Amino acid sequence: MTGRVFIIGLGLIGGSLALCIKSEHQKCTVVGYDQDPEQARLAKMLGIIDMATESIEEEACKADLIVIATPVAAAVKMVHTLSCVPLKKGAIVTDTGSTKQTVSRHGAMLREMGVEFIGGHPMAGSHKSGVTAAKKILFENAYYLLTPEQGTQSAVLEQLKGWLAGTKAKFLTVLPEEHDYMTGVISHFPHLVAASLVHQAAAAEKDSEMVGRLAAGGFRDITRIASGSPEMWKDILVDNRDVMLQLLEGWQSEMNRVAGLLHSSDADSIRNYFDQAKRYRDGLPTSEKGAIPSFYDLFVDVPDYPGVISEITGFLAKENISIVNIRIIETREEVYGVLVISFQTEEDRLCAQECLSRHTDYETSVG
Missing domain, CATH: 3.40.50.720 (NAD(P)-binding Rossmann-like Domain)
Incomplete structure (x- = not known):
């Protein structure tokens, strides 16, 4: 054109x-x-x-x-x-x-x-x-x-x-209204929930100083979208406020349902609650991009010796695999010494995993 x-x-x-x-x-x-x-x-x-x-x-x-x-x-x-x-x-x-x-x-x-x-x-x-x-x-x-x-x-x-x-x-x-409802459910509302979890952790830290240290692992991962631009999310939530209020009412109802399960100590219903969530979540597409930008993280269990990080990044550099971010987490489900490498695409992550499997004996996983 x-x-x-x-x-x-x-x-x-x-x-x-x-x-x-x-x-x-x-x-x-x-x-x-x-x-x-x-x-x-x-x-x-x-x-x-x-x-x-x-x-x-x-x-x-x-x-x-x-x-x-x-x-x-x-x-x-x-x-x-x-x-x-x-x-x-x-x-x-x-x-x-x-x-x-x-x-x-x-x-x-x-x-x-x-x-x-x-x-x-x-x-x-x-x-x-x-x-x-x-x-x-x-x-x-x-x-x-x-x-x-x-x-x-x-x-x-x-x-x-x-x-x-x-x-x-x-x-x-x-339609515009259909768009706003769908993105409210799978993008705007999750950002609000992530921000509320961070606020809850910050409040809890006043009673226990250890909260902040423990939150450096998995908690940081599930709330990472809370690091988005406050100015941008202010505009989005205000503009989509009717949908957000509707979703908040549904969320409050859902949390009341969970509170009821806990009050009754109904172990089978609690297990079913998590089982249903797991089955739905596991059935979601893994190779498609959605409303929230994907984070293509590779977890590498590494030994604790000097130079191990430069060794790993060196292998990736030799194969021209670009890294977006890299960090170390102390604990992830009680596994110590985990290197988290973030990539721009799923293809880069797969190439990195294959590269490290050829050059090292380190265990890798994608979450």
């Missing part, structure tokens, strides 16, 4: 989309804007965009596709800004936010101007942020939800998919 693409917001998502679009549509021009001029400068220097601009209005009116890759609240404001610009007739505007009802409702202003607005949500992320973390493979095999309003012509939707074909994502089309 040829034309002009304008990316507003040059963080991880915006930068990665720019790379995908440039790769798939080499004859198009990709222009970028970010409120932080340094991000725009880096994006241009790294070849992520063809041009950087300091004026949204000046570039928006030339674009065939506009991607708003900003936080939710900023995206709504940007739609209002664009509604005051003489955009090209037939241009397509999309966003990348985690909630869709509000921005889609405001997108009606653009549709009245003869401009198509289709909400979008690429379900992918990374341990890193900023344009320097942008990767062309970020969205590969991830779900990319598109939320056109009723009445949107199928040809326009296909055109947007064409622009985004370089993501190699799996496109799903849902």
